[in-house]
Amino acid sequence: MFYNNVMQMTNAPTTARRPLLGLLIAQFFGAFNDNAWKMVVILLGMRAVEQSLGPGAELDAAAQKQAMLALVTLTVPLMLFSLPAGALADRCSKRSVIIAMKVLELVLMGAATLVLLQPGASSVPGLLVLALMGLQSALFSPAKYGILPEILPHERLSSGNGLLEMLTMVAIIAGTALGPVLLKQAPEPWVVGAVLTSLSVLGLAASFAIPKVQPASAGGGMVDTLRGALKAIRGERILWLTVIGGAIYWALASLVGQNVIVYAKTVLRLDEQFVGAPLAVLGVGIGLGAVLAGRMSARKVEYGLIPLGAIGLGLTTLAFGLIRPGVALSHVFMAVTGLCGGLLVVPLKTLLQWYSPADKRGGVIALDNVLSFAGVLAGSITGYFLAAAEVSPSGIMISAAALMLAGTLWTFYLLPDALLRLVLVVATNTIYRIKRVGLENVPRQGGALIVCNHLSLLDGLFIMVSVDRPVRFIVDSGYFHNRWLKPFMKVLGAIPISTSEGPKVLMRALKDAGDYLDRGELVCIFAEGQISRIGMLLPFKRGLERILKGRSTPVIPCCLDRIWGSIFSQAAGRGTAHVPRRLPYAVTLLFGKPLPAGTPSGEIRRVVSELIEAAWDERKASSRPLAESLIRIARRHPFKLAMADPMREGVSWIKALTGGIALARALRPSWASQQRVGILLPTSVGGALTNYAASLSGRVTVNLNYTVGRSGLESAISQAGIETIVTSKQFVAKARLELPGNVQVLHLEEIAAGITTLKRLFCLAVAFLAPIWLLRRLCGCRRTERPDDESAIIFSSGSTAEPKGVVLTHYNVLSNVEAAGQVLHFAPRDRVLGILPYFHSFGNLLLWAATHHGCAMIWVPNPLDGPVVGYMVEKYAATIAACTPTFLQIYMKRTSPSQLGSLRLLITGAEKLPPRLAEAFEEHFGIKPLEGYGITECAPVISVNTQDFRAAGFYQKGSRKGSVGPPLPGIKVKTVDPDTLADLPPGEPGMLLVKGPNVMTGYLNRPDLTAKAFHEGWYVTGDIARIDEDGFIYITGRLSRFSKIGGEMVPHGKVEDALCEAAGMDERVFAVTGVPDEKKGEKLAVLHTLDPARIPAIIDEMTRKGLPNLFIPKANLFIKVESLPMLGSGKLDLRALKKIAEEALTSRSQPEPVEEPDAQPTEA
Incomplete structure (x- = not known):
């Protein structure tokens, strides 16, 4: 592990729109001219050699000598003048240095033209010009690379280097390839010089577009520059490793590049004008690799690319030498070799710029240039001596490969975490796709404590690969001492912690973490203390407060999202691995604004939860319409059970998709011009397929409430602008519905009769084979649906006011589906009991939750039919059920415990779950009902209790008595x-x-x-x-379920619970409402279904328990009813409740008794 205090920049990044453009153009033409002229000089020398020697080893050695002479001539000035160039770059504005060097380049290209004007031009004067060009390049290089951190922000440094290297390689390619062509095709040699001079003029003009920067250092000469550069490199391990790595790379690049020219000339026997082609292809590969490195770095400096590039270089060069490829394959090898070289050189250059102190950057780059050019020289000379020793060009390639692989192993020895980062770089660009948000909030220097949620075994690695600074992780000692993980933990410098080994071990870990923060390092803690097995954010441990105590270190809140369901998350249960639904698997990592060290753990947890909510917003851009969930799950599990109802045996997913397509195509003429369509069907296979058909065709579904009567239907139809309703003759007759007369009514029986066998086969083929866009177009979808487009309109139950149409988008529903699935652990093996109607928001959610997660749906049209519900649960082994407490009361009486034996999860909502009912149900059936909370306007689930997780060393509480659970992830x-x-x-x-x-x-x-x-x-x-x-x-x-009596707020729900407890009842037999009172503003009225004679005893019991008088209704305000008013969704009808109470009390002819406790209950 290594660490350094990152330099302060003396120049803030420029705000220019395209700060790199001028530099890129200037560098492009300069590199082109260097390499074109180098090739001209080499070829002039080879012409002379070929006139005196024939093919053979002697010619190979002579050709290597000419190539070596040119490279040495270019390289020696680069070495000699790099240090003065570094001092110049530090003392002067780097922009001014660049412009001056472009002027010198123009002069030199003019001199090159004069050389070529001489009759019978030889290589000697050309070598002199080439040497001066080496001088110009030496003075140009430190300013060129040193100016990048001064004109670019840190997050663009890798991509900027990648772009610069790519265009440099393109220029090298073009110069290397076109230099010989220009020399052979030009009518006169001097034309080559004229062309290069013209390009120099363009480069000089472009250099004036570089943003202005200030000098980095005020004084010091070459000796001071050298001393400062050496001190900076010796003081920072990563710097000297980078410098040495660069020298090795350039030595091998020089050896390979020089050898490729000879290989092309003597082995491949390429014509003179094509001899530079393999080297040009090598340059193309380097350019592409440089751009790829910039992209893979993802707004950071990724040194894990270094071993990746080094290994690739070694293997491809070795394969080249062993295979001895022909012309075509040689070019392929050169492209791959260059690609690996680009992956290697960009992080080396970026690390050098980033870790160099700003006032010594020019000197460090200059010293790096000296060593790099020494490497180039060494590689060139090595190639000559190997050729002189009669080593073939293929043998030279093998030698280069051996040196590169040895250097790679040495790198792994010095930087073992580089190997781990290599694995991570490969994984995060293949298996995972990480989106990073807020990286600018992670400080580039100084200590900071990263606090993150914890959902999988790989969470730390995701953070490690996303931050370009080393991070120390606080990990459980069980993982730290695992024999397979311990080597990696030591490489990462992890801090072991344990709560089971005594306070000394715990305190030592917290102290070590604090010490690392004091040293200016990044430390990461997963404050939940363990991986969440329940899919929710767990309570934070207070150990992080002890780490921060007495320190000013900032806290960086962090959130990992979309991890649940990935490999090594706990979505599959207690196992450690889970097969993801797609590859690459998308992961989002968010870093929040720094918090002060004194922030309480509860506040840090709140901020992390806010980041989780922000992460769910980040999901929206990549989310897909609901209908696509059906298509994908049907193709993934075509023959798995999708749904069943009492009238129809099991339907597979591919049959469900085929049925949806067939219905959509059959209904297309009827709703062609309509965006919203009405559906009046019960919870059944037919109802689900009709909803599928509407969604596949891009329509907005409006499932109508068939319990509200004709006026209620007409109101909803009018509000939504519905012109067509899809229903069933059988259902209308059985439910005795009176349909509105102002809409087109379509019956499923008639539609199904018109779908022939041939049409069904066509729809089956479409379901299996058609691209999603074509499938939906065939279903009548006329537009591309976006996440914020309407998906459904659900009318509120109207329990407290006139029903309102709630507009839900695709992402409203999809986000709720995914969040509920994460907490409730929906899986394809589950079978969900569907008894809530589609017009109920939770019924709509269950339809799409089952579809999205691949669960089978067991539909029961009538939730009040207990025997049928029990039969269907038992027959299809349903594992999940959702209903209201009212329905639980029915099932306690009309189903047997064995019938519900397959249920693993029972969720209740829509109204409060009485504790006595929950306890009685658990006692009777052996399964604990878990209460959730939601409203139609929230699609609908807001929070839910889930099952506790218990295992050796683990206890994660997913529910708490009396609560409706924590909010779902993202809420x-x-x-x-x-x-x-x-x-x-x-x-x-x-x-x-x-x-x-x-x-x-x-x-x-x-x-x-x-x-x-x-x-x-x-x-x-x-x-x-x-x-x-x-x-x-x-x-x-609910605020509407409070009565304000004498200035005090009295909750109706608490009064109902107290009444049930006093009466010894587990089921709901009381309903409380408020009615006007002249003295105190309001008074409590109670509807009940008990024998009125029991009421006085119930009141006495409430009084005996010490309840406040305001919570005890008066005896004469109890009203006997046959049944409590309920809505079709199973909720208490509050409007009807209040109306009944007011009418019953108003109808009394006698005045209210003075002695209220002795008054007798009234029956209505």
């Missing part, structure tokens, strides 16, 4: 004062507000109601709740 909640809307601290009851990707866009055609429903981007639920320190939500009651 933020808070409580505010109902009157002032000021934020409240944890634990204090207030109005619950929600924010997240699942929150609706608004109410249909009601901007006034939409505006009232939101406060500063938060949806106002209207529910009173409190939130504990760990994020669990406790619903106190």
